Amino acid sequence: MKSILFYTVIIYTLTYCPYCTKAKKLLNQKNIPYQEIIVDNYSDKQRLELQAKANGQRTLPQIFINDKHIGGCDALHKLEEEGKLDELVK
Structure with missing residues (x-):
């Protein structure tokens, strides 16, 4: 497994989350490698730390591209629809 530092895309997920699955499906279809x-x-403390890193958002998935928080599943799909996703992951 690659070190987390080598991944352009990092996605925080729950195993039972349909939005997490949908976001990963898009990344897989586009052959974009990611660290899940x-x-x-996670403990309550770890969840609060993730929430702070995600600009206060508590829902999952939370997706970061080049260490920049882009949001969740809807934000990822919006980037794709606008033709911006490929440029961000270069």
Whole structure:
């Protein structure tokens, strides 16, 4: 497995989350490599840290591209629809 530092896309997910699955499906279809961090067993403290990193957002997935928070599944699909996703992951 690559070190997390080598991934352009990092996605925080829950195993039972349909939006997480939908976001990963788009990344897989576009052959965009990503580091998935499953937060099922995160402590309250870890969840609060993720929430702070995600600009206060509590829903999942939370997606970061080049260490910049872009939001969740809808934001990822919007970037794709606008033709901006490929440029961001270069």
